[in-house]
Amino acid sequence: MRHKAGVATAIKLQRIMDGVMNRYIYHLRRIVTQVTPILIKYAEERLKSRLKKAARKKPVFRVSKVRYNDVLKRVMRKTVKSITKMAVDSGIDIAAKDVLGPKQYETINRKFEIESRKLVKEIGDELSGNLSKSLLGKVRRTLKTGTQEGMSFGDIIKQVHKDLGYYRNYELERLARTESVRAINKASQWVYRRADNVVGKMWVTDADPCTEICLPLKNKVIDKNKRFYPGGFTYPPAHPNCRCSIAPVYGVPKIKESEKK
Numbered sequence: 110m111r112h113k114a115g116v117a118t119a120i121k122l123q124r125i126m127d128g129v130m131n132r133y134i135y136h137l138r139r140i141v142t143q144v145t146p147i148l149i150k151y152a153e154e155r156l157k158s159r160l161k162k163a164a165r166k167k168p169v170f171r172v173s174k175v176r177y178n179d180v181l182k183r184v185m186r187k188t189v190k191s192i193t194k195m196a197v198d199s200g201i202d203i204a205a206k207d208v209l210g211p212k213q214y215e216t217i218n219r220k221f222e223i224e225s226r227k228l229v230k231e232i233g234d235e236l237s238g239n240l241s242k243s244l245l246g247k248v249r250r251t252l253k254t255g256t257q258e259g260m261s262f263g264d265i266i267k268q269v270h271k272d273l274g275y276y277r278n279y280e281l282e283r284l285a286r287t288e289s290v291r292a293i294n295k296a297s298q299w300v301y302r303r304a305d306n307v308v309g310k311m312w313v314t315d316a317d318p319c320t321e322i323c324l325p326l327k328n329k330v331i332d333k334n335k336r337f338y339p340g341g342f343t344y345p346p347a348h349p350n351c352r353c354s355i356a357p358v359y360g361v362p363k364i365k366e367s368e369k370k
Contacts (some may be wrong), residue, residue, distance in 0.1 A: 115311065115356040115357045115358055115359060116311070116313060116356050117207070118203065118204060118207040118208070118297075118356055118357055119311070119313035119354040119355060119356035120313070120354075121203045121207070122200065122203055122204070122293055122294070122297060122354040123313070123315060123352065123354050125199050125203065125293070126286075126289060126290055126293060126352060126354075129195065129196050129199055129289045129292075129293060130285055130286050130289040130290075132192055132195060132289075133192055133196070133285035133286075133288060133289045134281065134282055134285040136188050136191070136192045137192075137240065137281055137284065137285050138277050138278075138281060139188065140184075140185050140188055140189070140240070141244070141273065141276065141277040141281065142277065143184060144181055144184055144185065144244065145270075145273055147177065147180055147181060147184065148181075148244055148245070148248050148269070148273060149266065149269060149270065151177045151245070151248060152248050152251070152252060152265075152266060152269045153266060155248075155249070155252060156252055156256075156262060156265060156266070157262075159252070159256060160262070174245060177245065178241050178242075178245060181237075181240075181241040181244065181245070182237045182238070182241055185237050185240065185241070186233075186237065189233045189236050189237050189240075190229065190230075190233045193229050193232050193233040193236060193292060194229045194233075196232075196289055196292035196293055196296070197225055197228055197229050197232060197292055197293075197295075197296045198225070198296075199293060199296075200292065200293040200294070200295070200296030200297045200300075201221060201225055201296045201297075201299070201300055203297070204296065204297035204300040204301065204357070205221060205300045205304075207357070208300060208301065208304045208306065208307055208357050209304060209306075221300075225296075225299075228295070228296060228299055232291070232292050232295055232296075235291075236288050236292070239284070239288065240284065240288075243284060244273075244276070247272060247273065247276055248269055248272075248273075251265070251268055251269050251272045252265060252269070255268055283349050283350055284349075286349075286350050286352075287346050287349050287350060287351065290345055290346045290351055290352060290353075290354075291344075291345070291346055293354070294344040294345045294346070294353075294354055294355055295344060297344070297354070297355060297357075298310070298333075298343065298344045298355060301333050301355070301357050302333055302334065304357070306359055307333055307357040307358065307359060308332070308333060308358060308359070308360065309330050309331060309332055309333050309357075309358030310330070310331060310332075310333045310344075310355045310356065310357060310358055311328060311329065311330045311355065311356040311358055312326040312327060312328065312329045312337055312345070312353060312355060313327075313328070313353060313354050313355065313356050314326070314327045314352075314353050315352040315353065318353065319347070319348060319351065322340060322347045322348050322351075323345075323347055323348075323351065323353055325339055326339075326340065326342070326347065326353075330358055333357075333358075
């Protein structure tokens with residue numbers, strides 16, 4: 110019965126993923142719209158520097174990717190923190206109530222709230238970094254393709270606008286799904302590690318798992334502090350668009366020696 114309760118926790122986590130992902134998509138699209146002028150400025154500066162270099166003139170300045178990365182993160186910080194907190198709270202709420210029971214959870218709820226702030230910052234910083242890296246990479250690829258094809262300065266900047274719009278409307282969904290799954294599972298893993306009655310975790314796939322990566326991990330049970338192999342994953346996602354979750358395992362699970370890595 111306890112083992113079934115653990116699987117039920119993972120199923121609950123999977124059920125909230127779509128709702129959390131939709132919130133992620135909405136807010137991340139707002140972020141991309143907000144930072145588009147910054148990215149266009151980055152594209153213009155980088156392109157001017159390339160054109161000067163191509164003309165065998167020493168560039169007047171060096172475009173700092175690190176500086177723009179910091180600017181993007183600063184602009185994103187508030188919104189990213191908000192959606193991260195929502196995802197973490199959802200994961201902790203479900204995992205903690207199932208693992209600890211409602212009464213025990215209410216008793217230590219304040220402690221969880223204080224400690225979870227660190228988790229929100231950690232996951233939020235990770236999301237900001239991944240989004241910033243993805244956006245800057247998108248701009249650089251467009252610039253490279255445009256210069257290779259001999260496009261004019263104005264046409265390349267127009268193409269950057271177009272590609273960012275496509276990214277916001279279509280490609281962003283994959284990032285949103287991946288990052289929302291990461292936040293929820295990282296939060297539940299955080300709870301399992303702090304629960305004395307949880308000694309292991311089990312990889313739970315959705316109805317249509319990835320055959321190459323997730324299927325070999327299906328229903329695999331390991332110690333709660335270990336990694337899943339093959340792959341070396343602490344928790345899902347194992348790949349972009351992954352919809353897997355981890356279930357708590359109570360008692361003493363039978364862990365194969367080959368899985369103790």
